[in-house]
Each structure stands twice: as structure tokens, then as C-alpha cells.
Amino acid sequence: MSQKSRPELPAVWPRPQSIETTPGTTELSADVRLSTLNVVPFMRKTMRSIFTEAGVRVVANKKRFVINVEVVEPGRFDLAAIPEAARGEFYEMTVADNVVTVRAPTQLGAIWGTQTFADIFALHGTDRIVPNCRIRDWPTCRCRGVSVAAGWTCARMRLDEWSVLVDRLATAKVNTLMLDLFGPGGAGQPPQPEFLMVPFPSAPDFKTENALTWSKLAEPQPGTDTLPPVMQAEGFLGQVVSYGQERGVGVVPVLDFAGPSAVLTKAFPVLAAAGGNGAICLSSAAARECIEKLYSEFVGLYFPQGLAFLGLRGEAFTGAASACSCKACRAQPPREAGAAYVAWLAGMLATKGVHSLVIPGEMILDAAGKPSERAFDALKKAADRLVIRWAVPPSDPAKFAAVLAKTAKAGMRNWVLPVTEAPNWAEYPALLKAVAAAVPLAASAHVQGVVTATVPDAGWVSLDRTLAAVAWNPTGFGKTGPLPVQRRSARYAGIQPQLDAAREQFLAAAAKLPVALGRPLPKDSAGVDTWLKDALAELAKGKDDAKHPRLTVISESASKVIELLRPLISTEEGALPLPDEFKALLGEAAQIRALAGVLALLRDAKKGKEKEAGAQAAKLVTAAMAEMPGRKASGQLPHVMGGLCALRSFLQAAGAK
Numbered sequence: 001m002s003q004k005s006r007p008e009l010p011a012v013w014p015r016p017q018s019i020e021t022t023p024g025t026t027e028l029s030a031d032v033r034l035s036t037l038n039v040v041p042f043m044r045k046t047m048r049s050i051f052t053e054a055g056v057r058v059v060a061n062k063k064r065f066v067i068n069v070e071v072v073e074p075g076r077f078d079l080a081a082i083p084e085a086a087r088g089e090f091y092e093m094t095v096a097d098n099v100v101t102v103r104a105p106t107q108l109g110a111i112w113g114t115q116t117f118a119d120i121f122a123l124h125g126t127d128r129i130v131p132n133c134r135i136r137d138w139p140t141c142r143c144r145g146v147s148v149a150a151g152w153t154c155a156r157m158r159l160d161e162w163s164v165l166v167d168r169l170a171t172a173k174v175n176t177l178m179l180d181l182f183g184p185g186g187a188g189q190p191p192q193p194e195f196l197m198v199p200f201p202s203a204p205d206f207k208t209e210n211a212l213t214w215s216k217l218a219e220p221q222p223g224t225d226t227l228p229p230v231m232q233a234e235g236f237l238g239q240v241v242s243y244g245q246e247r248g249v250g251v252v253p254v255l256d257f258a259g260p261s262a263v264l265t266k267a268f269p270v271l272a273a274a275g276g277n278g279a280i281c282l283s284s285a286a287a288r289e290c291i292e293k294l295y296s297e298f299v300g301l302y303f304p305q306g307l308a309f310l311g312l313r314g315e316a317f318t319g320a321a322s323a324c325s326c327k328a329c330r331a332q333p334p335r336e337a338g339a340a341y342v343a344w345l346a347g348m349l350a351t352k353g354v355h356s357l358v359i360p361g362e363m364i365l366d367a368a369g370k371p372s373e374r375a376f377d378a379l380k381k382a383a384d385r386l387v388i389r390w391a392v393p394p395s396d397p398a399k400f401a402a403v404l405a406k407t408a409k410a411g412m413r414n415w416v417l418p419v420t421e422a423p424n425w426a427e428y429p430a431l432l433k434a435v436a437a438a439v440p441l442a443a444s445a446h447v448q449g450v451v452t453a454t455v456p457d458a459g460w461v462s463l464d465r466t467l468a469a470v471a472w473n474p475t476g477f478g479k480t481g482p483l484p485v486q487r488r489s490a491r492y493a494g495i496q497p498q499l500d501a502a503r504e505q506f507l508a509a510a511a512k513l514p515v516a517l518g519r520p521l522p523k524d525s526a527g528v529d530t531w532l533k534d535a536l537a538e539l540a541k542g543k544d545d546a547k548h549p550r551l552t553v554i555s556e557s558a559s560k561v562i563e564l565l566r567p568l569i570s571t572e573e574g575a576l577p578l579p580d581e582f583k584a585l586l587g588e589a590a591q592i593r594a595l596a597g598v599l600a601l602l603r604d605a606k607k608g609k610e611k612e613a614g615a616q617a618a619k620l621v622t623a624a625m626a627e628m629p630g631r632k633a634s635g636q637l638p639h640v641m642g643g644l645c646a647l648r649s650f651l652q653a654a655g656a657k
Contacts, residue, residue: 009133012119013485015172015476016137016471021381026095026133028124029065032249034058037070043107044228047114053167054118055491056126067100069114085448086138089175092256093117093135109119109300111248111581112137112173125490141442143449144471145176145414146253146464150197154179154456155210155229157635162240164633165456170247172468172485176309177244178252178451179356181237183259184315194263197231206267207232213523214642221406222645225638236466237302253373254311254357255298256475257291258341266293273324292348297350306353309387312342314360326335332374338363339447342655346382357382358415362388363406371403376410383411392417393437402447415449416441418467422543425510425588428463457636462486462503495568499582502564506585509557509592512550514538514599528650536598558593561585562627587631591644594624598651614654621648 032051036044047069048058072089076102082090091104102113116135124130146169148154157165181197196208207228215222231237241251255273257264260278265271270286273279281287299307317338324330329337346357364371379386388407394400404414404642418434433454441447450471452517454460465485469476492499515534522528541552565586568578570649578586598617604615625644632640 009120009131012116012123012552013476014139014472016116016135017140017473018136022094022096022132024097025129026098026100026127026132027119028067028130029098030055031057031059031067032067033061035066037068037072039069039071039110040107042246046111046248046354047381050111050114051121053171054122055489056118056121064568065098065100067102067114067117069102069110071104071107071110077103077105079105081640082138085142086140086369087136088308090136091116092137093161094133094437095120095130096132104376108175108248111170115171115173119356120535122489125493128168128490133364139173139472141448141449141450141471141476143176144174144448144468145178145415145451146454146467147178147254147417147451148454148456150180150181150231151449153637154196154231155195156212156638157230157456157633158227159230159236159239161635162455163243166240166244166247166249168461169249169464173248174464174468175248175250176252176451177249178254178311179549180313182255182257182261188509194261195229196263197229197512198237198298198302199234200297201301203294206263208263212638212642214638214645215431222591222642222649225377230635239335239483241302250308252309252311253298253307254313254358255295256311256313256337257294258317259313271541273329275324275325279324280572281326281329282337283324283326288344288348291336291345295349295354296352297347299349299354303353307355309356309358310349310354311358312345312360314338314363318390334373335363336374336378339372339375342386343382346385348473350385356413358383358387358389359648361388361403363568364388365403367630371406376406379412380410387413387415387449389415389417392416392441393418393434401446404444408446411604413448414446416447418450418452422629425513425592428507428510431463431609432466437468439470439474442471456633458580458633459588461581492579495576497578498564498568502561502582503563503583505557506589507558509554509561509589512554512557513592514550521647523642523646525646525650526652528646532599532650533600536603539603551596551603554596555593555600558589558596562593565589583631587628587640590624590627590631591640598647610654614651618648618651621651 004169009021030514031485034044034047034051036047039047051058051067077090077092079090088106089112091102091107091109093100093113093116094101095117097382100117101109102117104113113135116137118128148165153221166177179197183194194208194505195210196206200206209226209228211224213222225516231240240548241616245288258280261280262278264280265278268290270284270290271280317334320476322588332340342357349357351454364376371459390404392400407414416438418431435452438450442450450467452463452467454464462485469485486503487502488496522531563584569586570576597620601613601617601620621644625641625648628637628640628644
């Protein structure tokens with residue numbers, strides 16, 4: 001075969017660090033024999049799942065196409081050029097004459113090698129020719145993760161839906177899932193201003209419930225459900241953690257007992273700070289003893305084998321509003337008191353099996369963005385047990401680089417967190433730019449992790465993939481930074497143009513969204529009123545292009561998404577299912593189109609015609625609600641429908657006045 005006609009190896013993401021083509025070719029087969037050496041049983045099960053998802057059938061009888069996966073001693077590899085921190089995820093793979101061999105020094109490395117071959121197969125499909133090759137691969141960043149703000153967003157997700165989220169991350173070689181388990185739920189979301197996702201058996205009064213008002217379309221009026229988070233069920237979090245371990249995704253719980261909390265101080269009065277307001281005293285011996293018991297119970301229940309990382313929210317340490325007014329706490333500023341508390345906490349948790357605390361960078365920087373030397377000195381006492389999580393892009397890159405160097409020199413590790421205002425579609429273009437800004441940081445010797453905010457919605461999968469690709473191999477991108485990384489499959493080759501066009505149109509709509517329009521809808525009338533006023537005010541500030549009005553562009557782009565994707569949904573037996581990502585985007589497009597129509601009606605309503613405009617707007621919302629079942633995961637449906645219900649009720653009431 002001439003070099004010109006030689007087949008090419010498909011571009012998988014994340015991009016492997018080293019790919020070398022070798023003489024000869026291999027014909028891919030859908031039926032393979034899997035042979036393993038030193039692979040533990042549950043990891044072999046995971047490998048079979050990875051192959052099944054890619055369309056590969058693992059069969060017992062002898063086949064000409066063989067996949068060998070071997071976990072062998074590190075001394076059998078040339079690891080001289082591999083950073084020491086990355087060797088735990090290193091693998092090498094050879095594809096030669098219908099035999100694929102994945103070798104790694106660890107179980108996790110073997111999983112990532114298996115995933116890479118599955119990606120190659122999914123891109124090509126069965127009975128296709130690929131060149132023989134040798135891949136050596138390892139991650140640039142030790143930690144590649146996402147942060148999920150739990151509470152209201154995740155309170156109703158079933159166990160299988162958490163498994164789908166873990167699968168979605170593992171497919172992109174994301175190895176960290178930061179999960180908020182206790183904290184405020186957000187303004188405008190009654191009846192509780194805070195949430196607790198997991199139970200503490202020794203403290204039955206330490207619990208929260210959430211109420212959500214929503215309706216199925218068959219019900220004339222919304223109903224209110226009040227129930228504890230699904231994760232409160234016994235053993236639920238443990239199963240999420242165990243499944244994550246099987247797929248190579250470590251759960252990092254974010255559990256902070258230092259911030260203001262009415263629920264916490266009611267269940268444990270000894271924690272209450274002088275001055276009340278739900279603040280916590282961090283100085284008293286009795287309070288610290290109570291906090292130690294809480295963390296000890298949590299780790300013992302859910303991470304009996306120990307825990308690599310535990311996250312803190314840190315809001316209590318960056319402002320005077322939450323500070324205790326007792327003499328000991330008033331002796332130093334909140335940030336410095338917080339640093340002393342964290343140093344104590346890190347040492348205490350080390351005795352419980354927690355290796356490192358993940359804390360926000362704001363605990364080190366003062367309001368002017370300069371390092372607080374006293375806080376920094378206090379944290380240096382626990383430097384080897386601290387990970388600092390920094391929001392990027394920084395306002396001053398030079399100063400930020402100096403701070404990274406300073407913390408690294410002290411022995412702390414750094415993670416960067418690409419952020420905008422919040423994870424929502426209006427902020428998606430800016431968030432993608434923030435991820436691009438993390439590319440040079442990911443390659444820095446002072447950065448060991450890249451973690452970004454995400455939502456447990458399948459529509460966000462391209463952002464997760466992009467983040468993972470940046471953190472695994474930042475050199476895989478051009479100077480313009482990363483575009484949304486897609487995971488293509490030969491199974492969808494026939495409809496790939498429609499899928500690509502739908503995604504392009506959806507992102508065009510997202511890029512035009514007013515910030516308020518991209519946020520999750522409030523669940524109460526007062527919140528809806530404010531939301532509508534904010535969106536209309538933002539629209540009024542902007543100058544519309546006469547030929548391409550902003551709301552018209554949004555509505556037209558969203559309509560094109562619906563026109564492209566709706567015909568691809570089929571209920572016929574054996575029909576190719578529309579990927580969950582595009583089902584979610586179809587639902588989002590229906591909602592965006594309706595919201596753009598609502599704002600246009602309200603903005604353009606003539607005097608005396610407001611009631612008619614409100615009634616028409618309510619009908620648009622009802623139409624969007626009809627699109628949601630089957631588009632969103634069942635655990636997410638009440639959350640999405642709750643916002644639409646609140647908006648519809650508000651518009652109906654306005655139309656009746």
C-alpha cells in the first residue's frame with residue numbers, strides 16, 4: 001500500500017502525547033476476544049462496558065481480532081520522560097496486525113488505554129482499516145475535573161443518572177468529580193436557604209428538605225413536592241463513590257462546616273458563634289471537637305478506605321459578615337482566622353484518612369488581590385496537605401503567575417478553575433474562553449489540576465470534553481484555543497451533518513443570550529418578576545441590529561435546532577437513538593425559543609395590550625413545557641419544569657389583571 005493511500009489514524013480527544021505509526025494495517029472488527037493480565041475483576045467489567053458503549057462485542061470464542069490488556073511492573077516501561085506525578089495514569093498501546101495490546105503499570109492506566117482504543121474504534125466503525133501504530137500517553141495535569149453545585153440542581157437525581165454523569169466524565173478521561181454536599185441553596189428557592197445532601201445517622205435533626213413547585217402537563221395546576229434529597233437514602237453516596245472508582249473518577253466531597261448555617265447550629269448549638277446569625281465559632285475547643293466528630297463520622301461512613309481530597313467552600317473566611325464576635329475570633333481578621341482554622345483542620349483530618357484539603361484562592365488573597373502574608377504564613381504550616389483552587393482567567397496574569405510560584409514553592413499544589421458568572425448557556429461562550437485561558441496554565445509546572453464548573457445535564461458534555469482535553473494534553477490545540485471538543489461515532493455518520501449544524505445553531509443562540517435569560521429560571525413569582533426585569537433591562541441597554549434583531553436571531557437559531565433534531569427522534573424498534581446530548585439541546589432550544597418570544601412580546605406590547613401579550617407569552621411557555629419530557633433526565637425534569645411553571649403562572653396572572 002502506497003503512503004498516499006495509507007489510511008489515517010482518527011483524531012481522538014484528549015489527544016495522546018505520542019502517536020507513532022508503524023508498518024502495516026489493522027482491520028477493525030466488532031467481535032473481539034479480550035485477554036487480560038493482572039487486571040482486577042471489577043476493572044475487567046469496566047473495560048467490557050467501555051467496549052460495549054463503543055459498539056465492540058467481547059466474545060468468548062476465538063476471534064482473529066484480539067485485545068490484550070496487561071498491568072505489569074513499572075520497571076518494564078521506559079518512564080524516564082514521564083513526569084512522576086503522571087506515571088499512575090500512563091499507558092502504552094500498540095495496534096499491529098489485528099492485535100491490540102494495552103500495557104500499563106496501574107489499573108487506571110489500563111482503563112485509559114482501553115478508552116483510547118474504544119474511541120478509535122467508535123470513530124472508524126467495524127470492518128475499517130487503520131494503520132498500525134504505537135501510542136504512549138499520560139496526562140499533563142494530575143487532576144482533571146468538574147465541580148457540580150449540588151443541592152437543588154441534583155437533589156432528585158437517581159442513582160442511574162449519577163452513573164450516567166460518571167460515564168460521561170470517564171469517557172473524556174476526567175478523573176475528578178467535586179460534589180457540593182452541604183451549603184446554601186441559592187436565593188429565591190424556598191423553603192430552605194441551605195441544603196444537606198447526605199444523612200448523618202448520629203444526628204437525625206441535622207437534615208434538610210427541599211420543596212419544588214411544578215406540574216406535569218396533564219395537571220391543570222402546579223403541585224408542590226417536599227422531600228429530602230435522593231442522596232439522603234442509606235448507602236446512596238457510597239454507591240456513587242464506588243462506581244466512580246470503577247470508572248476512574250474520584251469523588252471529591254465539598255463539605256464545609258465553617259460557614260453560616262441555621263440548620264447546623266440548630267442541630268449542634270455548641271457550634272453557634274457569639275452574635276448569632278447562624279455563624280460558627282472556629283476558635284472554641286468545644287466547637288472544634290464537634291466539627292471533628294462530624295468529619296470523622298462522614299469519612300468513616302462514606303470513605304472508609306480514606307479520601308484523597310476534601311473541598312471547602314471558604315465563604316466564611318473572606319468577609320466580616322460571617323465572623324464570630326467572641327474575643328478569640330475577633331483577635332484576628334476573618335481571613336487569618338480562617339487560615340489558622342484550615343491549618344488545624346488539615347492536621348486533624350490527616351488522622352481520619354483525608355490526605356488533602358482543597359481551598360479557594362480567596363483565602364490567601366485580600367480584597368485587592370494581594371497575598372495576605374499572615375494568612376499565607378498560617379497555611380504554610382499545612383502546606384503539604386493543601387490544594388489551592390484559583391479562578392481563571394486572572395485579571396493580572398503576571399501577578400497571578402507570581403502567586404502560583406509562591407504557593408508552589410511553599411509546597412502547596414494549585415488547581416485552576418475556569419469560571420464566569422455561573423454555568424449557564426448565556427455564559428457558555430465566555431466559559432469556553434476561560435477554558436482556553438487555562439491552556440498555558442495547564443502546561444505550567446506550578447499547576448497540577450484543571451477543574452471547571454458543570455451541570456449534570458447531557459447538553460454540557462462538549463464543555464466537559466473540552467476541559468478534559470485541555471488538561472490531558474494542552475499542546476493538542478492551536479493558538480486560537482480550544483473549540484468545543486466533540487466525540488464522534490461512525491454509527492452516526494449518516495446524520496452527523498445535522499448534528500453538527502444543530503450544535504452550531506445552538507451555540508449561535510447561546511452567544512446572543514442576555515445573561516439573565518441564560519440563568520436557571522426562578523421558582524417563585526417574585527424571582528420571575530426580577531428575572532424578567534433584568535432581561536428586559538439588559539436588552540434595552542444593547543443596540544439591536546435593524547436587520548438582525550437580537551431576540552429574532554436567538555429565536556431563529558433555536559428554531560433551526562428544533563427543525564434539525566426533532567426529525568431524528570424515532571420510536572421505531574431498532575432505530576438509532578438520538579444521543580442524550582442532543583436530546584438535552586433540543587429541550588434547551590425549545591426553552592430558549594419560548595423565552596425569547598416571551599421577552600419580545602412583553603417588550604413590544606403596546607399600551608393597553610399588556611394582558612393579551614401576557615396570555616400569548618404563557619402559551620409559548622406551555623409549548624416549551626411540552627418538549628421537556630424525554631429530553632431531560634427524570635431527576636432534572638422537576639427542576640426545569642419548576643422554573644417554566646413559575647414563569648407560566650406569573651404570565652397567566654399578569655394576563656388576568
